[in-house]
Amino acid sequence: MRIEIGPNEAGQRLDKFLRKYLKDVPLSAIFKSLRKGDVRVNGAKGKEKMFVEVGDVIEIKYMYSNAPKEKKKVYDVEPEFKVTFEDDNILMVEKWPGILVHKDNEGVDPTLTDQVLTYLFRKGEYNPEEEMTFSPSPVNRLDRNTSGIVIYAKNYEALKTLNEMMRDGRIVKNYMAIVKGRIKDGEYRAYIEKREDNNVSSVSDTPGPMKKEIAMTVRTEESTGQFSLVELNLLTGRSHQLRAHLASLGNPIIGDKKYGEKEINNYLANKYELHFQYLYAYKVTFKNPDGKLEYLGNKVVAEKLPPLFKKVKTDLFKFDL
Template sequence: MRIEISANEAGQRLDKFLRKLLKDVPLSAIFKALRKGDIRVNGKKQKEKYALEIDDVVEIRYIQSKAKSEKKENFIKVDPKSIKIVFEDENVLIVEKWPGVLVHPDAKGKEATLTDYVLSYLNAKGDYIPENEVTFTPAPCNRLDRNTSGMVIFGKNFESLRELNSIIRENEVKKYYLALVKGRVKDGMMKGYIKKNEDANISKIYDKQIPDSKEIKMEVKTIESCGSFSLIEVNLITGRSHQIRAHMAHVGNPIIGDSKYGDRKLNSFFDNKYGLTFQYLYAYKLNFRDVDGKLEYLKNKTITHSLPPIFKKIKRDVFRFEI
């Protein structure tokens, strides 16, 4: 097997590239082949930490991989016309996620995800041709719960995906949400500890650290309040699973429409009046801060997206008069 390294493979460690390329080959067999010289780069043995460069030639001998021989689309093909683009250039794609769709596949992997819609969109416009790629697939850099809506960032090439993941990990991208919650909220920094029950898919918040819990932080600011309800902006600093939803419920301000952590009576009212069957939580703003490298042009750029029509109507009604 002979592979020429393109821009979407360059920069990766050799062992990580091989693990993605030879998915069905045991890692021990890959390392053994590297030691024996059965895997060479530009005709020479290389260490597993070698950083691949454009136009490198990787030669693999004596290893058979079904993953490589089965060159087929690695996503569920759907009609991408319904996808809403918030921002796009040659490196980055930001799309609006709608309630009810997963960002990544679950264990069953049978339903189309937001990633499938994005890959179908990029494939239709010729920006992503699976059979032309060795290991790279455009991928999301942030995630939202199934019934949370708003902006999700995708990297369209390997270098951009790597840089996006890096700046998000280093908190150089501020992520802001709008949420409608019960009651008045105390503005400021909210801290605590979160522990998730994976079997029940429920997160619990604690004021003090307990075993296996993780620290959480978010900054909350009231945008509008009528006493019974408040529209808040959340600057999410640590992005733990269900963090905003569980923490707001913990402090007595559950998000309207949240079937898992919310107020059942209020949820029933908003369902009957507006057909709201998901939480009023929307990832509406991204602020790119200290960005360099390939994505330096995004430095200090803010991208926002308006609330969906159902959220706008509820907001208009709630603050016109108290329900």
């Protein structure tokens, strides 16, 4: 088997590339072949922790993948997102409630990622037949019924850089939300535990074996006492984090069917047809990007509130105090 490394495979460790490329081959067989010298890179024995570069030629002896290569599916659907920002390396789109970023366990319907792949395929920027292991991928995720900006990397090097920036806290994600009551400005920390059986997260002040630390900052923009419009800075990225954390503080997000208050939600659904949480990922700041994305500087990308959110905000805060 002979493989030539392209730009979307370059920069990966050899063992990790082989694990993705030979999906049905046991890890033990891959590492055994590496030890025996049956995997060669540019004619020399391949070492598991070496990094492959563009133009490298990998030759594999006595190890084969019997599974047909998975063809990354491109749905023939009209992309329904709005492009917020795009260049050669990244695509930032506005996600609307009701669609998943990735498939869940029951996934049948096309996801936001399927729409993005279709969009890039039609533009001639992505062809699944030409890729060995890479496909454009999201860097951040939003819950099904949370709306706002989702970032996609168009190539492997951009994905690697964005993931590193995310881990280092150099991608700042700000949200707008309307919550019940008033909440004091500042930083909030707690611990979250998610139950997979009902997909509900609980928040507490004490750590535990299955709990993960969470943190956010809150700044109030407007308040009537009954409701407050707040800007949220997500410091950690856990599933349902903002929704569950705010609810635990007694300030659930309006419209949130899972963590909110039924009476408030019913009122908003009847008056405005707001059937999802008022939580919008409106701004992304790239802090000190490096590598392939250094040209972004300290770029800020933001979206305006959608019309329905503007209407609800205007009505609820006519007489803010």
